[in-house]
Amino acid sequence: xxxPSGSNQVPPLEPYNLYTSxxxxxxxxxxxxxxxxxxxxxxxxERVGSEEVIAWGxxxxxxxxxxxxxxxxxxxxxxxxxxxxxxxxxGLSVSEGLHCLRFEREPGEGAYVTRNTLLYLxxxxxxxxxxxxxxxxxxxxxxxxxxxxxxxWEPRIVSRAYAPELAPVEQKPGVLVGMGMTERxxxxxxxxxxxxxxxxxxxxxxxxxxxxxxxxFTSAPMCDGFxxxxxxxxxxxxxxxxxxxxDGSRNPLQLLRLKDKLGNRSNASAELEFxxxxxxxxxxxxxxxPTIIEMVNGTRIDCTIWAVSLMRQAVAQAGWHVAHRAxxxxxxIDKPLMANVVADLEIEVEVATLMMARLSxxxxxxxxxxxxxxxxxxxxxxAKYWLTKRSSPVVREALxxxxxxxxxxxxILPRL
Ligand SMILES: Cc1cc2nc3c(=O)[nH]c(=O)nc-3n(C[C@H](O)[C@H](O)[C@H](O)COP(=O)(O)OP(=O)(O)OC[C@H]3O[C@@H](n4cnc5c(N)ncnc54)[C@H](O)[C@@H]3O)c2cc1C
Numbered sequence: 001x002x003x004p005s006g007s008n009q010v011p012p013l014e015p016y017n018l019y020t021s022x023x024x025x026x027x028x029x030x031x032x033x034x035x036x037x038x039x040x041x042x043x044x045x046e047r048v049g050s051e052e053v054i055a056w057g058x059x060x061x062x063x064x065x066x067x068x069x070x071x072x073x074x075x076x077x078x079x080x081x082x083x084x085x086x087x088x089x090x091g092l093s094v095s096e097g098l099h100c101l102r103f104e105r106e107p108g109e110g111a112y113v114t115r116n117t118l119l120y121l122x123x124x125x126x127x128x129x130x131x132x133x134x135x136x137x138x139x140x141x142x143x144x145x146x147x148x149x150x151x152x153w154e155p156r157i158v159s160r161a162y163a164p165e166l167a168p169v170e171q172k173p174g175v176l177v178g179m180g181m182t183e184r185x186x187x188x189x190x191x192x193x194x195x196x197x198x199x200x201x202x203x204x205x206x207x208x209x210x211x212x213x214x215x216x217f218t219s220a221p222m223c224d225g226f227x228x229x230x231x232x233x234x235x236x237x238x239x240x241x242x243x244x245x246x247d248g249s250r251n252p253l254q255l256l257r258l259k260d261k262l263g264n265r266s267n268a269s270a271e272l273e274f275x276x277x278x279x280x281x282x283x284x285x286x287x288x289x290p291t292i293i294e295m296v297n298g299t300r301i302d303c304t305i306w307a308v309s310l311m312r313q314a315v316a317q318a319g320w321h322v323a324h325r326a327x328x329x330x331x332x333i334d335k336p337l338m339a340n341v342v343a344d345l346e347i348e349v350e351v352a353t354l355m356m357a358r359l360s361x362x363x364x365x366x367x368x369x370x371x372x373x374x375x376x377x378x379x380x381x382x383a384k385y386w387l388t389k390r391s392s393p394v395v396r397e398a399l400x401x402x403x404x405x406x407x408x409x410x411x412i413l414p415r416l
Contacts, residue, residue, distance in 0.1 A: 010324040010405070013317060014054050018121045019045025022312065024350045025357070029117045032361030033110035041117055044096060048125045053092070057126035059085035060266035061415055067258045067270070078255040079166070080222050080268045087164060089129045089266075093122055094162040094174065099136040103158045107367035116305055116360040123309035124316075128266035130306065132176045132220035138298025139177045142227060142238065142291050145283035148206045149240050153177070153225070164222065168244050175224035179295055180215035180241075180272060187217070190229055190236070190289065197230040197239060197279060205284060209239060210276040221255055221270040227292050228279060235286030239279030251277050263415070300380050301363060307387040308352045310416045314398035315345045317413060321402045332401075342401060348394055352387055359383050 019026065019041045026041075034041065047053060063083035071077050097104060098118050105111035115137070123130055136157060143150045143157075152169060161174035169175055186192035195213020203209055211230050218226065225242040245251050256271040283291040319342055322332035332338045359379055366373040399406040399413040406413045 008326055010321050013320040014049065014051050015046075016049045017042065017045040018049045018124055019117075021045075021316070022353075024353050025117065025120070025312075028354050028357035029113055029360070032357050033108075033113040033364050034117055036110055037114040037117075041114065041121075044118055045121055047092070048121050053089075053125055056085040056088045057266075058410070058412075059083055060089055060126055061128065062409075064265050065258065065268040067255055067268070069255065076250070076254065078221075078250070078253060080255070080258070080270070082222075082266075082268070086129055086266050087162075089122075089126050090132070090164070091162040093129065093133050094176075095160050096122075097160055098122065098130075099133045099176070100158045100160070102137060103140060108365055110364065112364040113357075113360045116301070116356070116363075119302060120305050120309045120312075120356065123306050124313035126266060127306050127309065128264050130302065131264070131267045132178060132223055134299045134302040135178050135220065135223070135295070136176045137302070138295045139179075139227065141294040141298065143177075143240065143282060145238075145291050145294075146206050146240070146281070149280055149282060153240070156224075166222070166224070166244050166250075168246050168248055169224055169242055170246060172224065176220065176222075178218060178220045178223035178226045179292065180218045180226050180228040181292065181296075182217040183214060184216045193229050193231060193236055195228070195230040195274075197232045197237060197281075199233070203232065203281060203285065205281055207281050209279050209281060211239060211241065211279045212275050212277075214274070215272040217259070217269055218272040219267060219269040221253075221268055221272065227282065227295055229288045229292060230279070232281070232285045232288075234284075236288040237285045238282045238288040238291040240282050241274075241277060241279040245278060253277055297380070300384050301359060301376075304359060304380070304383045304387045305356055307384075307391040308349070308356045310391050311349050311352055311387075311394040311398075314395040314413060314416045315342075315349045317406075317411065318342060318345060318398035318401035321405070325403075338401065341397065345394060345398055345401075348390065352390070355383050355387065 060083055065080045065082045068079045096118055101115040102112040156172055156175040159174035163172050163174050181190045183193050197209040197211045200208040225240055228239050228241045229236055242251055252275055254273045256273055259269040322338055325332050362372045362376045366376050395416045405411050
């Protein structure tokens with residue numbers, strides 16, 4: 001490998017095509033249904049591997065989002081300010097339909113597999129902004145429990161327009177949607193929720209309620225609306241809660257503070273309080289968990305995709321490094337022990353990629369194939385468990401291959 005400066009420092013792995021440089025991905029996703037979208041995926045692989053998009057990823061994580069609770073006149077605004085790079089990343093993902101492509105075609109026509117491939121490519125460069133992308137991509141199966149609400153929101157969810165300013169949903173060309181389940185006293189056990197919802201004019205499916213309480217972890221709080229769980233008279237129920245009300249006033253959702261998190265730094269996660277905020281019941285009262293779980297399920301496969309994407313990016317960086325860096329008289333990849341480590345890592349990522357591809361194909365066909373639907377029920381938790389467990393040890397091992405430079409933020413490995 002050429003090293004004109006003679007410094008033995010490794011050139012950055014950029015620009016490069018994240019799709020065409022990953023033949024296992026190309027073959028596996030084509031076999032599962034993405035083959036007609038090959039050109040689109042080649043173009044996207046090129047775009048996300050450009051110096052510009054890679055730089056956005058670094059900037060969005062270096063300059064964390066900031067909470068602005070009040071405007072200069074002392075009125076509450078409860079807004080989060082992001083670095084422009086975050087908006088660039090989210091705008092790119094939305095314009096490519098990462099949040100809605102799966103609903104743009106009929107099941108079996110490859111849209112879900114292609115969308116998952118796009119998410120996988122993008123997430124190697126920046127994963128934090130994928131949080132609102134994933135939640136929005138997952139909300140429709142839950143929201144469709146309430147057709148009158150879905151009628152207003154669905155055309156704006158299945159839209160390629162990125163419109164970050166807060167405004168009534170009816171006035172927006174595109175919207176993003178988050179979810180609030182977890183409270184201080186319980187996350188896994190959401191039955192412990194204490195937020196309450198009181199009906200206005202009798203309530204009922206699609207009816208208006210007033211919500212009072214809190215959420216302990218509300219990610220992507222600049223979303224246009226949230227599915228929130230709260231206790232209604234008949235039990236825990238699911239509500240659609242917009243940030244801005246139809247008359248243009250702000251729904252009283254107060255962002256108390258943003259979490260100072262391990263990783264996921266480009267993405268804001270807020271502690272939220274609300275006092276008589278307006279929300280509309282989605283589905284039946286008392287059926288909140290079965291309703292919102294349909295949204296949660298969509299985000300579960302995205303967790304597996306994120307886990308594989310982090311592994312893949314780390315191993316790509318390690319492979320690149322050891323092919324360029326020399327020590328003790330030869331390049332690192334020519335050392336038998338190093339070749340052994342990198343080969344093990346590569347095999348693990350390839351197997352993980354095949355697992356992700358198989359699951360993506362099952363999600364593609366599940367609405368029209370009972371056996372595939374049954375497969376997703378077993379395979380999703382298994383894949384999510386295994387791949388998220390394996391992701392950090394694989395990244396850590398890849399980081400060690402890069403040596404001291406792997407500990408430096410600019411290398412991307414600490415972020416992964
Ligand atoms: C980056 C980030 C973003 C998030 N964004 C959101 C969001 O947007 N919306 C939202 O609602 N929530 C969000 N969460 C919160 C998340 O949903 C909860 O943290 C999660 O559900 C776990 O709940 P908990 O923190 O209360 O942990 P606990 O429920 O207290 O669990 C603690 C530990 O005990 C284990 N455990 C729980 N029950 C059992 C059991 N029965 N048997 C054995 N072990 C058990 C758990 O697996 C875990 O290991 C976010 C969290 C993070 C880290």
